[in-house]
Amino acid sequence: MVTNATSFSRSGLTDWLVQRLSAVVLGAYMLCILGSFVVHPDMDYEQWRALFAADSMRIFSLLSLAALCAHAWIGMWTVGTDYLTSLQFGKGATSIRLAYQAICILLIAVYLIWGIRIFWGT
């Protein structure tokens, strides 16, 4: 079996599954937020704050944040390994891909820490 040092779970099959499970969580979260806009089109600050302060919503938000991090990593990894290869870049491809992956993981780490602050820190 082929394994890869930079993929999310080191297994293509597990990555595939995590990509799908995280997609479902993210989709549900998106519909939940959009739905809240439809149901309460004119939310004021208090209602908006209360929505995200509820424990159930905090858990859902953090779960979605985790899903986002995994989903984005697997997704961006897939895109990078499709286009940043020796086919396009010759010998330097591995360095280019690692640099790209480093930028992705950095941004994901920022999102994770920033998101935790927003959803649980206030």
Add this chain to the structure above:
Amino acid sequence: MLVPYPEAHDSNIGKRIVKDTRPVNLDLTSVKFPLPAITSILHRISGVAIFFGVAVLLYLLQLSLASEAGFEQVQEYFTNPLVKLVVWLLLCGLLYHLIAGVKHLIMDFGIGETKAGAKTGAIVTIALSVVAFAVAGVWIW
């Protein structure tokens, strides 16, 4: 086709792996790009775009939740046409990725995995997306 392990190509560096007698087609207008291929590449582009767009969303969310003044500041932002445009584009990316993603998941379950099914799925994806973009536009403006 996705190439999950590009390292596999590394062994081919410097080697001629194709015959010189192969036909060359330089007429790019004759290359077919069927509808399912277009919906697929758009799903990829939207995925990458919203990955960066999340920064904007987190910023707006943080500001709007921080205080009453922050909330009003965000409302103030939304009076700016440029902000409206950016948020609308972002929303379109999210909606498209969601709709095409759900189609992708349905096909992963083995539903519609035929040439005809793929075309139907692509048409439905585009139709639903156009409607969603319009609704999002009306909502923002």
